[in-house]
Amino acid sequence: MEHITESNSYNWDKLRTDYNPVATDYMYIMNCSKEDTFKLSEGNLTPYGNIQISPFAGILNYGQGLFEGLKAYRGEDNEIRLFRPELNALRMQKGAERLCMPSPSVDQFLDALKQTVLANKRWVPPPGKGSMYLRPLLMGSGPTLGPGPAPEYTFLIYACPVGNYVKAGSVNFLIEENVHRAVRGGTGNVKSISNYSPVFKSSCDAKAKGFSDVLFLDADTGKYLEEGPTCNIFIAKGNLISTPALNGNILAGNTRRSILEIAADNGYQVEERLITVEELLDADEAFCTGTAIVVTPISSVTYRGKRVEYRTKGATTFKKLCEILVGIQTGAIEDKKGWTVKIA
Ligand SMILES: *Cc1c(COP(=O)(O)O)cnc(C)c1O
Numbered sequence: 001m002e003h004i005t006e007s008n009s010y011n012w013d014k015l016r017t018d019y020n021p022v023a024t025d026y027m028y029i030m031n032c033s034k035e036d037t038f039k040l041s042e043g044n045l046t047p048y049g050n051i052q053i054s055p056f057a058g059i060l061n062y063g064q065g066l067f068e069g070l071k072a073y074r075g076e077d078n079e080i081r082l083f084r085p086e087l088n089a090l091r092m093q094k095g096a097e098r099l100c101m102p103s104p105s106v107d108q109f110l111d112a113l114k115q116t117v118l119a120n121k122r123w124v125p126p127p128g129k130g131s132m133y134l135r136p137l138l139m140g141s142g143p144t145l146g147p148g149p150a151p152e153y154t155f156l157i158y159a160c161p162v163g164n165y166v167k168a169g170s171v172n173f174l175i176e177e178n179v180h181r182a183v184r185g186g187t188g189n190v191k192s193i194s195n196y197s198p199v200f201k202s203s204c205d206a207k208a209k210g211f212s213d214v215l216f217l218d219a220d221t222g223k224y225l226e227e228g229p230t231c232n233i234f235i236a237k238g239n240l241i242s243t244p245a246l247n248g249n250i251l252a253g254n255t256r257r258s259i260l261e262i263a264a265d266n267g268y269q270v271e272e273r274l275i276t277v278e279e280l281l282d283a284d285e286a287f288c289t290g291t292a293i294v295v296t297p298i299s300s301v302t303y304r305g306k307r308v309e310y311r312t313k314g315a316t317t318f319k320k321l322c323e324i325l326v327g328i329q330t331g332a333i334e335d336k337k338g339w340t341v342k343i344a
Helices: 058-062 085-098 106-119 197-208 254-265 277-281 317-330
Strands: 026-033 044-047 065-067 070-074 080-083 131-140 152-162 171-176 213-216 232-237 240-244 269-273 285-290 294-303 306-309 340-342
Touching (some): 026 106, 044 106, 070 317, 080 106, 080 317, 085 106, 085 131, 106 152, 171 197, 197 213, 232 254, 232 277, 232 317, 254 269, 254 294, 294 317
Parallel strands (some): 171 213, 171 294, 240 269
Antiparallel strands (some): 026 152, 065 131, 070 131, 131 152, 232 240, 232 285, 294 306
């Protein structure tokens, strides 16, 4: 893990695109008991460092935990902005309900984010060099021996500068037919920590074969496209932009939602619906969205040994949508929707 002490002389150009941990100055912590929930809690900034946790902690034993992810962007005007952070707060509340955890109020969540960004301000990269990734965690931190909700909870936010782009500029996906990330009635639609390590093997195997990652299909029929391990998927054909509908298995990405709105505002026809593998293979363009990956074109998809390529160059749809999204996030395009929150 990289420990940087001098951000003034930090070479922002070497910020990697692969999300390496970098220790920043402060993290935010707020605790509560099961009874008090977070109603009476006040959190604090503390110097960034390791945390102590009971070996009996609910999160360690039973995976009672959620994460969130969003970024602070420094604009050419030197203002620092968050993008739709209330959506992250609400998503954490929904996930907390699913996992029997209390959760911070939207105000507590936003206040904690602002404090974390301000305290680590010097780690928000200059315009064009990247952004500061913020990782809120909510976990059952109290001891429990039997499987069940923990008696105490911890809300924590840490921050880490990250680079801008996917190294290759595009991604090539393998369609995974044997493993599913989500099942009907499961937790695919919340950012439960338990959703991620079960698909590491699929991703690692695909990467070993030269793919960027895998795409998952629905577990019921194996016919319909769902999403990637941490990104939503879109296809474009002519003027029509489509993405799989939120069916309870798919994570409702904030980037997904924003791209749907931006596309509709810009004269595209947008649809959220079932998308078959055949339709994916027949699209003009395909792209994936997420806070980390932003809007990244898919150069190819491989299904049952057949590789299909998509348009990634020239006047593409994904590029146009991505430029508008990033423009709003960084303040280069006027935010008429009230999506950005300036950090004073
Ligand atoms: C976080 C995540 C996304 C993207 O959500 P954003 O809010 O756009 O960052 C998509 N799919 C999965 C499975 C995720 O965990």
